[in-house]
Amino acid sequence: MHRNTMKRAMGPKRFELLVFDWDGTLMDSASAIVASLQAACRELGLPVPSEERARYIIGLGLDDAMAHVLPGVDPSEYPRIVERYRVQYLRRDADTTLFPGAAETVAALHEAGFLLAVATGKGRRGLQRALETTGLKAYFHATRCADEGFAKPHPGMLQGLMDELGVASARALMIGDTTHDMEMARAAGVARLAAAYGAHAKDALLSYAPVACVEDIEALRQWLMSHA
Numbered sequence: 501m502h503r504n505t506m507k508r509a510m511g512p513k514r515f516e517l518l519v520f521d522w523d524g525t526l527m528d529s530a531s532a533i534v535a536s537l538q539a540a541c542r543e544l545g546l547p548v549p550s551e552e553r554a555r556y557i558i559g560l561g562l563d564d565a566m567a568h569v570l571p572g573v574d575p576s577e578y579p580r581i582v583e584r585y586r587v588q589y590l591r592r593d594a595d596t597t598l599f600p601g602a603a604e605t606v607a608a609l610h611e612a613g614f615l616l617a618v619a620t621g622k623g624r625r626g627l628q629r630a631l632e633t634t635g636l637k638a639y640f641h642a643t644r645c646a647d648e649g650f651a652k653p654h655p656g657m658l659q660g661l662m663d664e665l666g667v668a669s670a671r672a673l674m675i676g677d678t679t680h681d682m683e684m685a686r687a688a689g690v691a692r693l694a695a696a697y698g699a700h701a702k703d704a705l706l707s708y709a710p711v712a713c714v715e716d717i718e719a720l721r722q723w724l725m726s727h728a
Contacts (some may be wrong), residue, residue: 515691517667517728518609521676522620523558524698526602527630530677531632533558535697536568536588537603543584546570558699559621559680561651598634610639611683612725615665618643619674621658621683624679637667655688662688673711673728682708695720700705 524530534554549569552656557565573581610616616639622626624645631637642664649724650656662672674685677698685692686708694705694713706713712727714720 513614513728515614516671517615517617517662517665517673517674518724518728519617519619519661519672519690520606521559521674521678521681522618522627522630523621524545524677525675525681525695526606526636527596527634528599529557529596529700530558532589532592536585536592538600539588540579540581540584541570543588544581546573546581559652559676559678561621561646564651565621589666593629599717601721603634603636603725605717606636606639608721609724614728615667616640617661617665619661619681620644620653621680622644623647627679633697646672652678653683653687655684655690658684658688660689662690675699677705679704679708682710691721693723 507690514688520526520712522712523533534551538548539555547570549597553569558568562578562582563575566573566575566581602703606616618627618640621644622630622645624647627643631640642661644657646652649660658674662669668690672687672690673693674681674690675693675695676682677695682692682694682705692708692710694702694708694710696702696705696713697716702713714723
């Protein structure tokens with residue numbers, strides 16, 4: 501659906517494009533990611549990262565994430581670690597769900613006439629599975645994943661989405677739960693909204709001067725419907 505054919509259900513908007521992070525913003529998956537990474541490291545006899553250290557890497561690209569969480573491991577070992585991580589995560593996948601109210605929020609924003617997109621640290625295969633199992637695939641006009649180009653916090657994913665959908669940076673809003681989301685948005689010249697219920701601490705998110713910082717999905721929905 502092209503943006504020029506979409507009806508503005510609520511009148512003029514400050515933002516035309518809303519870009520969502522996935523893990524920790526729409527999907528309540530931060531705990532599963534942390535547990536899966538810790539289990540993979542334990543299985544391979546590698547140092548097991550703390551929860552805080554593991555949470556920090558959520559949203560990063562593969563190399564940056566591994567370098568941060570396992571600084572003493574040779575990069576040639578990364579594929580083996582990632583393979584075991586994926587096995588561990590798939591074991592938890594069925595129990596990983598959207599935050600309560602996330603699906604309704606996305607549907608309401610779509611109905612209100614916003615362009616919706618996803619910029620995620622997930623790989624394409626993982627995002628496609630998540631979009632299909634949650635039933636949200638039809639609501640998003642474009643998506644970008646970490647294995648298709650520049651990963652967060654590089655602005656490339658946002659720049660690609662804006663180019664594809666024909667939206668200027670002043671009319672886009674990035675919504676995410678990590679400092680990587682905030683830094684990516686700032687580098688792209690895009691406003692940012694912080695989700696303080698996800699992976700990173702509220703104080704760290706606030707240091708990026710978001711337009712708002714919300715404590716749960718309901719507050720996110722209310723702010724977007726009233727102020728975006």
